[in-house]
Amino acid sequence: MTYVDGFVAAVPTANKEAFRQHADKAAEVFKEHGALQVIECWGDDVPDGEVTSFPMAVKREPNETVIFSWILWPSRDVRNQGMETVMADPRLQPESNPMPFDGKRLIYGGFEVLVDR
Incomplete structure (x- = not known):
């Protein structure tokens, strides 16, 4: 069964292109070492929360x-x-390939897929 690694981080907005280049290089390496797909998304509708949120x-x-x-x-x-x-x-x-963001605030984890339609 497929497996997913997930990541959330805060990247300086000025580093968008540096992040894209960093992620593109990393994706190539991950795919060479067995990954099926690597998706990198830049937030454009990520609201602040009152109790929890991605920004918090x-x-x-x-x-x-x-x-x-x-x-x-x-x-x-x-x-x-x-x-x-x-x-x-x-x-x-x-x-x-230096990370263009603060890796100490990177959230990550591995997940077993339960539903895949």
Whole structure:
């Protein structure tokens, strides 16, 4: 069964193109290591909440935009093996492809797919 890694972060709005380039390079590496699909989304209708929200979760600052991303894998086993090799890939090391945002505020997790229509 397919498996999904999900991500939410706040990216400085001025870094939109740098983020797109960073994400494009990363997507290539993830797909080489077993990912079926990599989706990177730039927020354009992400409201502030009163109790919870994406902006609150990532502590978005006024000059930042929320991104929402996911990686689709064939299975959790493929994801585990793929993530291990992706993290070791020199093309994704900070010297080669620095993150254009604060990685300390990146929210991520792995999810088992329950419904896929």
